[in-house]
Amino acid sequence: RGLLQFADGNGFQCGIWYVGTLVGVIGLHEINHMHRKTSLGYYLDKQFEGRGIMTQAVEALIKYCFDEIDLNRIEISAAANNEKSQAIPERLGFTREGMLRDNELLNGIYSSSYIYSLLKSEYNSK
Structure with missing residues (x-):
């Protein structure tokens, strides 16, 4: 699925390597x-x-999205009970737009998520 997504220009997944791991x-x-x-x-x-x-990896991907593929908006969804995941978009200047209630079924339990966004104009004004 990931290779088809990449071939279609519709997204991709990358591994994050740290000291060979x-x-x-x-x-x-x-x-x-x-x-x-x-x-x-x-x-x-x-x-x-x-x-x-992860902060460094997300920063690099934000730069790619805005500078290389000329996107205008990036969204990040972070589980409402995952403060470490929420800290990344907050640290990088994303705006918390709201909560999607019970939007994911994880291990048989519904979980809510916060939606964050960053616009190209906000990124360029930094």
């Missing part, structure tokens, strides 16, 4: 070329949290 994944879930927006997702192994690895 695969420690996480980051990617664009879907690129909407008509509206010039995407959704960015990430996962990092717990033992590598707190080192700035």
Whole structure:
């Protein structure tokens, strides 16, 4: 699925490597070329949290989205009970737009998520 998504220009997933070890994944879930927006997702192994690895990876992907593929909007969804995941978009200047209630079924339990966004104009004004 990931290779087809990449071949279609509709997103991609990348491994995050730290000192020769695969420690996480980051990617664009879907690129909407008509509206010039995407959704960015990430996962990092717990033992590598707190080192700035994911913040640095997200920063690089934001730059790619705005500078290379000329998108206007990036969204990040972070579980309402995952403060570490929420901290990344908050640290990088995203705006929390609201909550999607019970929008994901994880391990048989519904979970709510906060939606964050960053616009190209906000990124360029930094």
